Amino acid sequence: MYGQQERHRCFEYDTRVYATYGAPEDTTVYVSAQLTGRNEWIAGEWTGNEYREWAHTELLGPGRGWYFVRGELEVGSGRYRG
Numbered sequence: 001m002y003g004q005q006e007r008h009r010c011f012e013y014d015t016r017v018y019a020t021y022g023a024p025e026d027t028t029v030y031v032s033a034q035l036t037g038r039n040e041w042i043a044g045e046w047t048g049n050e051y052r053e054w055a056h057t058e059l060l061g062p063g064r065g066w067y068f069v070r071g072e073l074e075v076g077s078g079r080y081r082g
Contacts, residue, residue, distance in 0.1 A: 011073045016066045025061040032056040049078030
């Protein structure tokens with residue numbers, strides 16, 4: 001039988017990003033990146049899953065160098081063969 005089954009998992013991680021930019025001293029700069037993907041196939045009916053990954057940080061004033069970034073990865077959302 002086919003149906004909605006969650007194999008959903010979330011992970012948090014720390015990494016770094018290199019940034020060089022100009023900004024006034026009192027300016028907040030937001031840096032973020034996001035990646036998403038989806039797989040679909042037929043196994044008696046349409047089945048599939050997807051993932052999302054994003055990382056973000058806030059910086060203040062002008063900057064140049066490596067910065068700490070908090071990342072999150074979400075995998076396994078979808079419909080799986082039961």
